[in-house]
Amino acid sequence: MRRFVSIPAIALFVTLSASTAARADDFFTSGPAKPDGPIVLKVVQVEDLDGDPKAAGKQAAEQLKSAMGNVPLRAVIVSEVFEDIEYKQQLLDGINSVIAPNLVLGGATYGSFTHGGCTDFDAVTLLGIGGEGIGVSAGLVTKQGAAKLVVGQDDAAIKKRLHAAGKRLAGGLKPTDADRLLILIADAHSPKNQYLVEGTQAVLGPQFPITGGSANKNAGQTYVYFRGKPYQDASVGVMLSGNFNVALAGRKATDNDAVISTARDGAAEAIKKAQGEPLAVLAFNCAGRRSKLDEYADELAAIESIIGKNVPLFGLYCAGEIGPVDLSEKSSEALSGGSGWHVMFTVIAR
Amino acid sequence: MPHNQHPPIASPVSIILSIALTATVAPAAGPVTLHVRPLPVTPAHTPMIYVLVENVSDQPYEGSIRVELPGDWKSVPDTRPVELKPGERTEVSFASEGGVNRADNRYPVTVTATGDKPGTTADTAAQPSPPAPLPAGEGSTADTASAVSRNQAIVCASAPYFKPEIDGNADDWQDAIPVRWQSDGKRTTLRTYWNRRSFSVLVEVEEEDLVDPSVSEKRGASPAAKCASDRVQLTLAPRDDTNKRFEFTLLPNEKEPLDGAELAVRREGNVTRYECMIPLRPMRRDLRPTEGREFRLGLTVHDAGNGATGPRDVGAAMGRKPGSLVLWGMCSSKY
Helix, strand or coil: CCCCCCHHHHHHHHHHHHHHHCCCCEEEECCCCCCCCCCEEEEEEEECCCCCHHHHHHHHHHHHHHHHCCCCEEEEEEEECCCHHHHHHHHHHHHHCCCCHHHEEEEECCCEEECCEECCCCEEEEEEEECCCEEEEEEEECCCCCCCCCCCCCHHHHHHHHHHHHHHHHHHCCCCCCEEEEEEEECCCCCCHHHHHHHHHHHHCCCCCEEEEECCCCCCCCCEEECCEEECCCEEEEEEEECCEEEEEEEECCCHHHHHHHHHHHHHHHHHHCCCCEEEEEEEEEHHHHHCCCCHHHHHHHHHHHHCCCCCEEEEEECCEEECCCCCCCCCCCCCEEECCEEEEEEEEC | CCCCCCCCCCCHHHHHHHHHHHCCCCCCCCCEEEEECCECCCHHHCCCEEEEEEECCCCCEEEEEEEECCCCCEEECCEEEEEECCCCEEEEEEEEECCCCCCCCCEEEEEEEEECCCCCCCCCCCCCCCCCCCCCCCEEEEECCCEEEEEEEECECEECECCCCCCCCCHHHCCCCCEEEEECCEEEEEEEEECCCEEEEEEEEECCCCCCHHHCCCCCCCHHHHHCCCEEEEEEEECCCCCCCEEEEECCCCCCCCCCCEEEEEEECCEEEEEEEEECHHHHHHHCCCCCCEEEEEEEEEECCCCCCEEEEHHHHCCCCCCCCEEEEECCCCC
């Protein structure tokens, strides 16, 4: 069969390609959620004890698919702590071999924590988001222009560029009334993350629930993932929509006892505010807080003392956290902000 | 002295004498001694400020501790109360905000202890003083009837995350945090990096010549010959376990001081540069390398040959006893 392509169509294609050449911004949507459709959120975690990131990625993806059962995935959020892009790419290859790469989002972190424990080395954790009751719109903004700028020296440029990136990201997600939560995973470590949040709030409004974390900021480790590929100087936004509600709480701490107690208090506040049955708990936590713990497990135990062990827990150790900043440093009326030394809880409930 | 000549032998006695001279400290003049710990992360990362307070008097001490930081850098809260029994010591912590990093990594601070009760400033000059502060022992005390005040120049003692190429060049070390001190007018600079697989140091030693043990003795040289050569002793240890330590000796003629390690030694002008990467795997369980963790580090440069200064010790430079291990942080990368 012969195909016809009109000249105007070709011209339009060329124009679009040229306009996006400078930035590889990208967006996709799963389509709207069905009000009474099922919502399934599952978390799996795999530590690579064999020095084989691809096998670890494949194993984690297979575990996630198994955990989801027959529920189709809308998106998968990756938190990984493998060293260097060579191994990160191998990990992604393993995940992409099982899960459609278009659904694979996330970023490099300093590790994760789930009901299975805490990781800080050669490990991957996946959050599966699935079911017809939840809609996912995801976006990637690249070439933010702030990755190599230094806080304290380039503040004005950081603010301007990340405000712009945040607006591009939120605008590209094409917000709807069904939206409930924006998850940001960003190459914008604390305190840069505040500007990215402000940019998204310029589109979504100051009271829209936003949570998330900043990618690992170590040299050579800073990547976010979109459609199964790694990007630098970029941010990923995952907008969840549907017939559910979210409850957010954030706490700040800088020493062992306070890290444990604030984790407990923050989890309690979020659980208390949640309406309905909790479906999952997201916890974007600070790697610095973790470093103050005598034992990683102590903070996890404090969280589990509140949320129990049955509700899936997707915890990430980040280079900056997004959510309701602690009252001790809250400076605006916005629901969420970007900060450091925080644990930011979100309970998704229905 | 050219490095192809036989190095002079430094006897153990002369090394011990050097240490003893370095260890001389000023007597205390107040009821408490004060020492601000090095910073585990740079000021821009809002480090905690830790003040070691020791009651060196024979009476209980009640008072408050205040830390004054440079520029707009503030401690939170302004003051902290302290109560100490005679001879008791404690660590008082402050949060901080508004700090700005300095390229020379030197931050002048003033810490003051103000007594609440009459009689708490009894003269206790016979009591030992706390270690002098950083670097090269810089610091001073100024006591009044009610207060003991100490000026210190503190540094950030921390290893940013990075993997340098071990080639003897300093090109990769621009984002490291330098700790510099002088011994008999000769500068030593220590920089450190870490990543999840290795720990790296760059030690730049200003010295008249490089005395290499291989020039006079082949590998397997006698201990005396090794002692007479230039070398760097590095110690890594867990933060809280004083029974464990990992020791390394970096010799100019060794490229792989232990399995998996890399060492490059290069001399430029009057500076010898030791660049070394040590695998963390054997120490991982003890050092627990992650962002924000602290461990203890010791480093002694042995300067032999013409114009030798003898041992140059980072612990002594930070006001501790020579050979002391100092708390060292592991932080994330610069940007």
